[in-house]
Amino acid sequence: MHDALELAATRPQSAALRSYAPALLIFVVLALVPPIALLGPEGYVLSLTTRMMILAIAVISLDLLLGHSGLVSFGHAAFVGLGAYVTGILITEGVVDAFTILGCVVAASALFALVTGAVSLRTSGVYFIMITLAFGQMLYFAASSLSAYGGDDGLTLWNNAQLLGTGVLDDPRGLFYAVLASLIGAFVLVDRLKGSRFGRVLNAAKSNPTRVTCLGFDVFRFRLAAYVIAGVLAGLAGFLSAVQTEFVSPATMSWHRSGELIVMVILGGMGSRNGALLGALAYVGLEELLSTYFAHWKLIFGPLLVLMVLYAKGGLGAVLAPLTGERPRG
Amino acid sequence: MSTALLVVQVLNGLQLGLLLFLIAAGLTLVFGIMGCINLAHGVQYMIGAYLAVQFYAWTEHFGLTILLALATALLLGLLLEIVVFRRLYERDHLDQVLATFGIILFVNEAVKVIWGPVPLSLPAPELLSGSFVLMDGLLYPTYRLAILAAGLLVALLLWLVVMRTRVGMRLRAGATHPQIVSALGVDIGRLFMLVFAFGAMLAGFAGALAAPILSVEPGMGDNLLIVAFVVIIIGGIGSIKGAFFAALLVGLVDTLGRSLATDVLKLAFAPATANQIGPALASMLIYILMAAILWVRPTGLFGARTS
Amino acid sequence: MALFWRRSPASGRVAEPLLQVCGLSKRFGALLATDDVSFELFPGECHALIGPNGAGKTTLVHQISGLLRPDDGSIHFAGSDITRLPAAARALRGLVRTFQISSVIDSFTTLDNVALAAQARHGSSFRFLARADRETALNDAAMAALADVGLEHRAQVPATTLAHGEKRVLELAMALVQKPRALLLDEPMAGVGLEEAERLITLLNRLKSELPMLLVEHDMQAVFSLADRLSVLVYGRLIATGTPEAVRADPEVRAAYLGDAG
Numbered sequence: 001m002h003d004a005l006e007l008a009a010t011r012p013q014s015a016a017l018r019s020y021a022p023a024l025l026i027f028v029v030l031a032l033v034p035p036i037a038l039l040g041p042e043g044y045v046l047s048l049t050t051r052m053m054i055l056a057i058a059v060i061s062l063d064l065l066l067g068h069s070g071l072v073s074f075g076h077a078a079f080v081g082l083g084a085y086v087t088g089i090l091i092t093e094g095v096v097d098a099f100t101i102l103g104c105v106v107a108a109s110a111l112f113a114l115v116t117g118a119v120s121l122r123t124s125g126v127y128f129i130m131i132t133l134a135f136g137q138m139l140y141f142a143a144s145s146l147s148a149y150g151g152d153d154g155l156t157l158w159n160n161a162q163l164l165g166t167g168v169l170d171d172p173r174g175l176f177y178a179v180l181a182s183l184i185g186a187f188v189l190v191d192r193l194k195g196s197r198f199g200r201v202l203n204a205a206k207s208n209p210t211r212v213t214c215l216g217f218d219v220f221r222f223r224l225a226a227y228v229i230a231g232v233l234a235g236l237a238g239f240l241s242a243v244q245t246e247f248v249s250p251a252t253m254s255w256h257r258s259g260e261l262i263v264m265v266i267l268g269g270m271g272s273r274n275g276a277l278l279g280a281l282a283y284v285g286l287e288e289l290l291s292t293y294f295a296h297w298k299l300i301f302g303p304l305l306v307l308m309v310l311y312a313k314g315g316l317g318a319v320l321a322p323l324t325g326e327r328p329r330g
Numbered sequence: 331m332s333t334a335l336l337v338v339q340v341l342n343g344l345q346l347g348l349l350l351f352l353i354a355a356g357l358t359l360v361f362g363i364m365g366c367i368n369l370a371h372g373v374q375y376m377i378g379a380y381l382a383v384q385f386y387a388w389t390e391h392f393g394l395t396i397l398l399a400l401a402t403a404l405l406l407g408l409l410l411e412i413v414v415f416r417r418l419y420e421r422d423h424l425d426q427v428l429a430t431f432g433i434i435l436f437v438n439e440a441v442k443v444i445w446g447p448v449p450l451s452l453p454a455p456e457l458l459s460g461s462f463v464l465m466d467g468l469l470y471p472t473y474r475l476a477i478l479a480a481g482l483l484v485a486l487l488l489w490l491v492v493m494r495t496r497v498g499m500r501l502r503a504g505a506t507h508p509q510i511v512s513a514l515g516v517d518i519g520r521l522f523m524l525v526f527a528f529g530a531m532l533a534g535f536a537g538a539l540a541a542p543i544l545s546v547e548p549g550m551g552d553n554l555l556i557v558a559f560v561v562i563i564i565g566g567i568g569s570i571k572g573a574f575f576a577a578l579l580v581g582l583v584d585t586l587g588r589s590l591a592t593d594v595l596k597l598a599f600a601p602a603t604a605n606q607i608g609p610a611l612a613s614m615l616i617y618i619l620m621a622a623i624l625w626v627r628p629t630g631l632f633g634a635r636t637s
Numbered sequence: 638m639a640l641f642w643r644r645s646p647a648s649g650r651v652a653e654p655l656l657q658v659c660g661l662s663k664r665f666g667a668l669l670a671t672d673d674v675s676f677e678l679f680p681g682e683c684h685a686l687i688g689p690n691g692a693g694k695t696t697l698v699h700q701i702s703g704l705l706r707p708d709d710g711s712i713h714f715a716g717s718d719i720t721r722l723p724a725a726a727r728a729l730r731g732l733v734r735t736f737q738i739s740s741v742i743d744s745f746t747t748l749d750n751v752a753l754a755a756q757a758r759h760g761s762s763f764r765f766l767a768r769a770d771r772e773t774a775l776n777d778a779a780m781a782a783l784a785d786v787g788l789e790h791r792a793q794v795p796a797t798t799l800a801h802g803e804k805r806v807l808e809l810a811m812a813l814v815q816k817p818r819a820l821l822l823d824e825p826m827a828g829v830g831l832e833e834a835e836r837l838i839t840l841l842n843r844l845k846s847e848l849p850m851l852l853v854e855h856d857m858q859a860v861f862s863l864a865d866r867l868s869v870l871v872y873g874r875l876i877a878t879g880t881p882e883a884v885r886a887d888p889e890v891r892a893a894y895l896g897d898a899g
Contacts, residue, residue: 066424072423072424072427074427116621119621119624119625122624122625122628123624123628125423126361126365126367126423126567127563127567127628127629129367129423129427130367130559130560130562130563131563131620131624133556133559134556134559134560134563134617134620135617135621137553137556137617138613138614138617138618141610141613141614142610142613142614144613145609145610145612145613146606146610147605147606147609148606192765192766192768193765193766195768195769195770196764196765196766196767196768196769197756197761197762197763197764197767197769197772198762198763198764198765199765199769200749200752200753200756200762200769201753201756201762203742203744203745204742204745204753207742207743207744208740208742210704210740211736211740211741211742212742212753213704213723213724213725213728214702214703214704214724214725214728214733214734214736215725215728215753215754215757215811215815216725216726216728216729216757216758216815217725217757217762218723218725218726219725222762222763225763254552255552255556256434256552259369259427259431259434262424262427262428262431263428263431266424266428296439296442296443298435298436298438298439299436299439299440299443301432301435302432302433302434302435302436302437302439303432303436304432305428305429305431305432305435306414306429306432306433306436308428309421309425309428309429309432310414310417310429
């Protein structure tokens with residue numbers, strides 16, 4: 001541990017590179033998935049990997065709140081669902097231009113984040129958890145009662161979004177690379193955010209908000225901004241998921257989904273550089289694997305989660321820490 | 331809307347409110363006293379309903395069923411406390427959220443394995459299966475009135491226990507000054523265990539009571555749990571009194587909202603639009619109410635604790 | 638207590654107070670934690686606030702720094718009423734405080750702690766993409782502040798690894814880098830060893846000529862070697878204000894405080 005620190009101090013460049021290694025490796029492997037998939041069940045592999053990547057975007061955005069800012073937001077799936085619903089409704093109404101849709105998704109998620117964030121961030125601790133849960137649930141019920149757009153059953157899209165008038169997003173490979181590009185964009189964006197002035201204030205306020213306030217920072221405004229940014233990124237994930245599945249459903253907003261997103265953050269090791277990315281991929285992989293062999297895999301996963309919380313904090317990030325030279329953060 | 335319908339809706343709202351209170355009471359005590367957030371509380375409500383179905387199948391006696399369900403829910407609460415929760419009190423809220431989420435995943439799945447994914451039902455007891463004439467031309471199911479009575483009775487008992495007994499005094503003291511209570515020689519560990527198991531039993535009781543009027547299915551407690559959260563946020567975390575009034579408020583607002591929203595909107599919008607927006611708006615009402623109350627009082631109506 | 642202008646000890650001119658607290662009161666239930674407290678801090682002076690445990694010193698500092706709202710009374714700083722101003726805004730106006738319990742950001746390095754503080758005064762912190770740890774302006778200001786307090790050799794270590802005394806000094810560096818107009822020091826000597834305390838006193842003595850400070854302290858040695866004026870707080874009420882000699886001689890003070898302190 002001490003050696004690692006000294007190394008990090010004397011050779012900052014290579015240490016920084018090393019801490020990005022897992023992410024770089026993952027992106028390279030992901031980029032190679034489509035050609036490799038040709039050898040096997042291409043459709044299945046592509047759709048599974050695309051789903052993983054979309055979730056990873058949502059998880060990365062959640063980690064900005066959870067790991068970096070210490071805000072246990074339990075309504076994050078609502079933003080994914082909101083993005084999906086805005087997409088679904090617009091496509092149903094005949095708006096198919098991807099950028100128009102994206103603009104509306106960003107506006108809707110930012111607005112929802114701004115309003116609910118302004119209420120929830122006035123509180124802290126367990127109140128914050130419960131209120132974000134409640135707002136998420138509010139959106140879930142609202143979507144369930146939209147009878148014109150499928151109500152409880154969800155909404156099947158008979159058309160799909162078009163990127164600059166092309167059908168790229170309709171092609172599994174085209175969509176795959178679009179999602180990969182979005183994922184890399186989200187990863188880089190959040191990574192930069194964490195290292196910026198803004199991110200520094202957020203991170204400091206995580207452990208000691210009073211101190212940070214007394215330094216002259218209005219912590220509420222920083223947290224609200226982070227909440228909005230995270231919400232918009234999650235909305236983007238929702239857009240991609242609607243485009244991929246050509247189906248939107250209230251189920252994507254249920255608080256169980258929010259819980260799963262949190263589990264993914266923890267699984268990867270929250271607040272670490274690559275944790276969110278690893279967590280999302282590992283969770284979906286694990287789910288896919290376990291559920292193939294055992295339909296009631298949650299019987300195993302539930303207790304596993306309890307054990308992880310009680311005895312193995314730090315998640316995968318802690319396992320990988322010696323490799324990346326990163327100090328795991330709690 | 332006719333007066334008769336309004337009366338029925340108010341009664342339904344109160345009944346939902348009392349069920350919510352039974353769930354929220356345990357939740358708010360466990361948080362107020364142990365500082366522990368318990369997502370698995372909704373699961374205990376579901377277990378209560380399933381236990382009722384199972385015991386009824388075995389005994390075919392409703393009263394006995396309720397008693398057995400209560401006892402079993404209490405035992406399961408004790409078990410859960412000993413195996414998991416006592417290790418969580420000292421942890422941060424995130425750990426508590428995660429561990430209790432794991433419990434939900436497990437129990438929901440276990441219920442599916444044991445009783446199957448298909449919704450089950452429980453007949454109301456013979457004695458209470460009829461209807462009661464409230465006023466001219468207005469019948470109300472007797473069983474629903476019984477739920478109202480049972481809920482009120484439990485609320486009264488709870489109030490007596492918390493306000494008038496030695497245990498209740500310790501509870502209230504423990505909620506505000508845990509160190510002092512333990513310095514006085516009260517075994518905090520045992521107090522916690524009892525409170526937790528008792529809360530689990532109340533939630534189970536709510537589930538058993540609701541079983542004859544709702545379908546008993548996996549995950550049935552999950553959505554109700556969030557509404558119970560709304561209740562304790564509005565009432566103020568840790569306050570039984572707050573939970574009681576907030577539960578009734580939420581029950582009434584939700585029930586009346588659902589039956590009135592569309593009609594009210596028809597005054598301002600075209601009927602087709604109102605039919606679209608009405609239900610969506612109605613389902614959001616309690617959350618909007620929560621946000622509004624929080625805006626004015628960030629610690630809820632009767633709350634003093636900030637976090 | 639009568640209020641009157643006095644001569645500032647540093648300049649010898651008649652000065653207006655930089656910080657003026659007037660009739661401040663704060664109640665917690667039945668407890669009157671701050672009871673009609675009035676005092677001033679003049680440019681160039683160190684005004685110490687002493688009192689037995691539970692006298693309400695920290696409650697008072699919280700109100701002055703904006704973490705608590707007073708029930709009654711007013712606080713003026715540099716000529717404007719800041720009674721209703723949020724804590725962050727007060728810090729930006731130059732009324733900067735430290736904490737009784739070391740509150741540095743443990744997960745940051747020493748340098749990053751000070752750079753964070755510097756960030757509050759150097760431009761907007763709503764900058765989202767540029768890396769903050771590479772901003773030379775921030776790092777230079779932070780290093781200078783660390784050098785000023787003699788902690789520059791510990792700049793790169795995580796703040797958790799600092800000794801208790803070093804954390805107190807780091808707190809001071811975080812305050813200084815903000816170029817404050819007045820310092821609120823909440824028990825800067827708390828839990829510090831003898832040798833460290835000497836160093837801190839020397840440091841504060843050097844600073845006080847250009848930086849007015851309100852010093853809340855238990856350590857009598859520190860108080861008597863730093864303070865130009867003393868106020869004594871007992872049960873939320875100021876029972877005396879004056880030069881250290883005058884206060885030391887005050888019979889009421891002797892009875893209430895110095896007597897049981899030895």
